Amino acid sequence: MRSVSMPTRLNKPIYVTVPSLAPLEEYKELLDGVWERRILTHNGPLVQRLEKELEANLGLRNLVAVTSGTIAIQLAIKALKLRGEIITTPFTYVATICAIQWENCTPVFVDINPETFNINPQKIEDAITHGSRAIMPVHVFSNPCNIEDINYIAKKYNLIVIYDAAHAMAVNYKERSILEYGDISATSFHATKLFNTGEGGACVTKNYELYERLRSLRFFGHNDEKNIINDGFNGKMTEVHAALGLANLRHLDEVLSKRKLIFKRYFERLNDIDYITFQKFDRDAYNYNYMPILISSEELLLDLVSKLNKCNIYPRRYFHPSLNTINAIKPYTPMPISEDIAKRVLCLPSYNDLNLEMVNYICDIIKD
Numbered sequence: 090m091r092s093v094s095m096p097t098r099l100n101k102p103i104y105v106t107v108p109s110l111a112p113l114e115e116y117k118e119l120l121d122g123v124w125e126r127r128i129l130t131h132n133g134p135l136v137q138r139l140e141k142e143l144e145a146n147l148g149l150r151n152l153v154a155v156t157s158g159t160i161a162i163q164l165a166i167k168a169l170k171l172r173g174e175i176i177t178t179p180f181t182y183v184a185t186i187c188a189i190q191w192e193n194c195t196p197v198f199v200d201i202n203p204e205t206f207n208i209n210p211q212k213i214e215d216a217i218t219h220g221s222r223a224i225m226p227v228h229v230f231s232n233p234c235n236i237e238d239i240n241y242i243a244k245k246y247n248l249i250v251i252y253d254a255a256h257a258m259a260v261n262y263k264e265r266s267i268l269e270y271g272d273i274s275a276t277s278f279h280a281t282k283l284f285n286t287g288e289g290g291a292c293v294t295k296n297y298e299l300y301e302r303l304r305s306l307r308f309f310g311h312n313d314e315k316n317i318i319n320d321g322f323n324g325k326m327t328e329v330h331a332a333l334g335l336a337n338l339r340h341l342d343e344v345l346s347k348r349k350l351i352f353k354r355y356f357e358r359l360n361d362i363d364y365i366t367f368q369k370f371d372r373d374a375y376n377y378n379y380m381p382i383l384i385s386s387e388e389l390l391l392d393l394v395s396k397l398n399k400c401n402i403y404p405r406r407y408f409h410p411s412l413n414t415i416n417a418i419k420p421y422t423p424m425p426i427s428e429d430i431a432k433r434v435l436c437l438p439s440y441n442d443l444n445l446e447m448v449n450y451i452c453d454i455i456k457d
Contacts, residue, residue, distance in 0.1 A: 158277025
């Protein structure tokens with residue numbers, strides 16, 4: 090048995106993640122302007138500024154900020170006027186499926202690749218029916234999907250592609266932002282994400298007509314002259330959230346670097362353990378927001394979680410259970426690979442305030 094050099098139970102809990110926040114003074118400076126202008130919503134100046142700075146930072150055009158990643162998916166479906174079946178993955182957060190169903194579409198599950206954890210393109214064609222309208226792949230833990238194969242299938246069957254890119258902020262694929270792919274990409278700026286506005290998200294599209302429609306739909310269907318031209322809803326980001334985003338955006342490179350260091354330390358310490366494997370991904374196309382490990386059995390995973398919890402450390406089972414097994418969503422359809430991975434995947438703590446000494450401590454407990 091290895092000896093653990095630190096106390097067996099920490100005084101302060103270590104959670105799976107903690108939001109990355111800019112210094113409070115920088116946020117307050119932006120809020121001063123909000124208080125002076127007394128503009129809190131309705132596409133205020135800070136929302137517009139955040140959209141432009143994100144576009145510049147990521148090398149994008151046509152980014153529309155909204156209230157959440159879930160609303161971003163709903164907005165994408167609504168903008169594309171979809172009705173029918175949307176093919177997606179069961180290995181994702183429930184928000185992906187909720188958004189599809191709230192927009193009166195039907196989710197159809199396709200199993201995943203056991204190495205990448207992403208939807209398996211080789212199984213998509215078998216799920217296509219006369220009712221299929223779109224494919225909604227998820228870049229799981231920021232790992233880019235097989236974009237080329239998905240694009241080929243979509244063109245072959247005349248299907249729309251909406252990428253759930255909730256995890257994929259600041260990921261580049263083939264020298265372009267991952268958010269440029271598909272008809273629309275929907276991303277999240279939730280507090281747990283690499284870049285956050287507290288609550289928030291965005292849609293990105295290369296199609297300017299779609300961009301204008303997205304902007305209208307998020308504001309009850311108004312156009313710039315305040316005429317109602319679409320059947321929209323309230324998806325507007327507030328100035329308070331935009332201010333937090335602008336402050337946090339200044340520190341994005343620092344956040345990226347720290348997460349990569351944390352991942353590297355975990356990998357160095359855990360790579361030689363025979364019951365742990367890692368998601369397969371391109372290290373140049375990943376943002377290290379999460380620290381997933383795959384454990385050889387659910388029994389061993391539960392034992393490990395129990396030991397970590399006793400030391401006041403709280404990892405999380407992303408994503409468990411596999412969504413195809415939840416009858417409240419839709420009737421069960423077997424997805425053996427997703428069900429297996431969901432039982433054995435565990436995300437370890439990873440956030441900017443987590444120092445490498447603490448990472449070593451967590452690894453010591455795991456190796457012990």
